[in-house]
Amino acid sequence: MAVVASLIAGCGGPSDADIDPGRNVLSLPRIAWEGGSEYWRQFANASDWTSPDFFPIGLWYGSFDTAEQVRWDQHLGINFYTGGLWKASDFEILKSTGMYWVGGKVNEGFDSSSKNWPGRLTDDEVDGRFPSPAAGRAHLQELEDELRGHGQFLYGNYTQMVVGKDLAVSDQEKYVNDYTDAVSLDHYLYTNSFCDFDPYRGDQYVNPIPQSTCRTASSYGRMTDSLRARDAADGRLQAIWNFIEVITGVGDEKSFVRNIAPAEIKGAAMASVINEARGIVWFQQALGGDCLTTQPLRNAQDQGESFCGKNQVAAMGEINNLLHSLAAVLNTQSYDWDFGSQIDTMLKVIDRQAYIFAMTDGGSGERTFTVPAGLAGSAEVVGEGRTLEIRDGKFRDSFPVESTYHIYKIALE
Known part of the structure; x- marks a missing residue:
């Protein structure tokens, strides 16, 4: 997180005095932020999202016919759909179940004044689809002019081109900053062939990805960090989301390497959050490999144990619901501490409890943590039924595999 911390110190967003009444109890600098759940207050339709207990987790190109299907997605931690919906989708089902839609007008039943339609999708991967950045930006400007002014936020998704060497930095910054209120990028490093490219190109990102740890959860965190750096260029921070694959992120057999493993799904999501992602979007269309599907959540609901991706869907649900349980923590401003x-860590404080979210930088094994002044005694390892003693300002813990994460809870002195 060091790359972004150095770039965005002092950038916009509500101050911690406005958002966190128990502010800066550790007397440390803060990671600049957009304001957490309070950020959504500026959009009338997104008033439900202003709750500190709300953390956005979306599903790309979901599909539903009944309220029962929507409730299944919700029990897996999905709270909004985006990308696209079947043209006959019933908006009343979204309203009755409390699900949200972030996208375009699907049919005449979609009510642009409803809280269940808080945001619009401008477009997807414009940076990789148009003949020139100027043409892509002209397209986005037309969309923004059309979509602004309805009480909804604007969301756009890009490719890894906005954080690498394929475009001029000025073009990347304009793409990321000029048209949206929430932004994401997609790069499915666990499951596509990018990490095996020769010459390798992952070291060209804002936060470089070493090839030795490319196919690890840490890369999803680094991509989030790189996107935040681009977002910080104009001094106005917006909500950063990150895409993660449910099965595989490839579009054909040529680029397919393997399916993502359940533990990797969880690790990729946690690495994104540790690097200040304010939401997750799940890419569910598996168009290559041995578990072909366009609707794995629905397949898991209908086929149960016989579905080839049942374990991945279950893991997605588990990490989603863990994040929801920690939403009030995640919606506070992070402290800057090494x-x-x-x-790779994130430090937050709420109700005089410090939370340390931790993973490795792509490796495994024992790690030593040096805590700031004000943290002492013992660290409860959340959800694991164990505690670690803090001695001489330090504690140690083990990370058996690269996707392992731990969350530590420490009472303030």
């Missing part, structure tokens, strides 16, 4: 080498 816990030690070869670890």
Whole structure:
């Protein structure tokens, strides 16, 4: 997170005095942010999203015919659909179930004044689809002019081209900053062939990805960090989301390497959040490999144990619901603190409890954490039924595999 911290210190968004009444109890600098759940207050239709207990988790090109199907997605932690819907989708089902839609007008039944339609999708991967950045930006400007002014936020998704060397930095910054209120990028590093490219190109990102740890959860965090750096260029921070594949993110057999493993699904989501992602969008269309599907959540509901992707869907639901349980923590402003080498961390405080979210930088094994003044005693490892003693301002823990994450809870002195 060091790349973004150095780039966005002092950038916009509500101050911690406005958002966090128990502000800066650790007397440390803060990671600049857009304001957490309060960010959505500026959009009339997104008033439900202003709750500190709300964390956005979306499904790309979902599909539903009944309220029962929507409730299944909700029990897996999905709280909004985006990308596209079947043209006959019933908006009343979204309203009755409390599900949200972030996209275009699907049919005449979609009510642009409804809280269940809080945001619009401008477009997807414009940076990789148009003959020139100027043409892509002209397209987005037309869309923004059309979509603004309805009480909805604007959301856009890009490719890895906005954080690498394929476009001029000025063009990347304009794409990311000029047309949206929430932005994401997609790069499915666990499951596509990018990590095996020769010459390798992952070291060209804003936050470089070493080839030795390319196919790890840490890369999803680095991509989130890189996008935040581009977003910070104009001094106005917006909500950053990150895409993760449910099965595989490839569009054909040529680029397919393998399916993502359940533990990797969880690790990729946690690495994104540790790097200040304010939401997750799940890409569910598996168009290559041995578990072909366009609707794995629906397949898991209908086919149960016989579905080839049942374990991935279950893991997605588990990490989604963990994030929801921690939403009030995630919606506070992070502290800037270096816990030690070869670890990736996020530090937050709420109700005089410090939370340390931690993973490795792509490796595994034992890691040592040096805590800031004000944290002492013991660290409860959330959800694991164990505690670690803090001695001389430090504690140690093990990360058996690269996708392992731990969340530590420490009472303030």
